[in-house]
Amino acid sequence: GGSAERSRFVHYGGRSKVAVLYKYCPPERVDVLESQMIRLTQAGDLNDPAESQARFRHARVSWDKFVDDASGLFPELECKEGNFRDFLNWLRPAQRPIVQRKILQGILDMGTGILSLSSSRNIEAMWSHYADSHRGLVIGFDGNHRYFSANDGQMLGKVRYKERLGSFQYVEDLDAESIFFTKSSSWAFEREWRLVKALATRKHFLLPHPQTKSGYDLWLERVPAPAFYSVTMGVRMPEQSRARVMKALAKRELRHVKLYQARLNGSGRLSFSGSLLPPPAPKAKHRSGRAG
Numbered sequence: 001g002g003s004a005e006r007s008r009f010v011h012y013g014g015r016s017k018v019a020v021l022y023k024y025c026p027p028e029r030v031d032v033l034e035s036q037m038i039r040l041t042q043a044g045d046l047n048d049p050a051e052s053q054a055r056f057r058h059a060r061v062s063w064d065k066f067v068d069d070a071s072g073l074f075p076e077l078e079c080k081e082g083n084f085r086d087f088l089n090w091l092r093p094a095q096r097p098i099v100q101r102k103i104l105q106g107i108l109d110m111g112t113g114i115l116s117l118s119s120s121r122n123i124e125a126m127w128s129h130y131a132d133s134h135r136g137l138v139i140g141f142d143g144n145h146r147y148f149s150a151n152d153g154q155m156l157g158k159v160r161y162k163e164r165l166g167s168f169q170y171v172e173d174l175d176a177e178s179i180f181f182t183k184s185s186s187w188a189f190e191r192e193w194r195l196v197k198a199l200a201t202r203k204h205f206l207l208p209h210p211q212t213k214s215g216y217d218l219w220l221e222r223v224p225a226p227a228f229y230s231v232t233m234g235v236r237m238p239e240q241s242r243a244r245v246m247k248a249l250a251k252r253e254l255r256h257v258k259l260y261q262a263r264l265n266g267s268g269r270l271s272f273s274g275s276l277l278p279p280p281a282p283k284a285k286h287r288s289g290r291a292g
Contacts, residue, residue, distance in 0.1 A: 020140045020229050021117040021148075021193050024130035027241040032139060033231065033248035037220040040113025040197055043180070113219055114180065115195040117141065119158075121232050122270055125189055127262075131234050134262070137245065140230035147227040148195055159192040161185040197221075225253035232260040232272060 025032065032038050118126060121138040131138065141148070148156045160182050180196045199219060231249065233242055249257050260272040 021143045022121045023139045024126045026132040026136040030244045040219045043112040113197045113199045117193045119191045134234040134236040136234050138232040142229045145227040154197040156195050157181045161188040228257050230258040235262050
């Protein structure tokens with residue numbers, strides 16, 4: 001029912017709580033700890049092309065109203081038919097739903113940033129796929145920190161998995177649940193949670209803008225130090241990467257972060273040992289007089 005579905009989203013104000021949420025990373029992403037910056041992946045740059053798609057057949061809104069709204073998004077766009085408004089009015093009725101889908105998809109692809117997380121750090125396939133065959137690390141975040149709080153520009157939710165990703169009769173029936181928080185059941189092993197943000201209201205591009213292999217601008221955002229909860233180093237993490245983790249967590253603002261080492265137990269399954277960080281060094285006592 002509706003109440004069950006709504007419970008998958010986090011509503012703050014002291015009522016709903018979320019546990020630690022984990023980000024699987026290759027070893028080079030130790031720089032997330034060093035810089036406290038993390039990437040928000042545009043919806044169009046996700047690794048599954050079937051997700052975050054605007055699947056609809058028609059629109060209830062009149063074509064004239066759609067032309068007014070859409071042409072306002074691209075006021076300077078020119079094409080061989082004239083400006084964008086002229087192009088939209090030039091289209092035949094049979095072409096209009098196709099163009100509507102493409103425009104909406106383009107807005108979703110470029111204007112939405114997603115931070116993909118998991119409810120578990122103990123998923124061996126995730127260690128293999130996303131943490132460079134256990135050479136990387138898993139960063140745990142405090143899901144109750146205000147950084148993850150729902151507001152007008154973002155929402156945090158648990159992904160629902162379905163055998164078939166259906167389409168909607170009308171575009172007006174689309175919602176964040178169906179677009180951003182529903183995936184094929186073949187991905188269910190990831191136990192994914194997502195932080196979804198509207199990028200149009202944010203100014204966190206690096207200057208100059210580096211780009212991904214797909215041509216999307218690399219969008220990085222600062223994560224407050226208290227939102228970091230733990231770090232788990234992979235079974236095969238190189239010593240150089242381990243040293244970088246230790247150095248990053250020695251910074252005053254990250255000393256609260258728990259550090260774990262992943263190991264294989266006697267059954268070949270992952271286990272995690274903690275308390276790897278040395279205690280703070282005692283302050284040197286003041287000594288008077290000369291050294292003898």
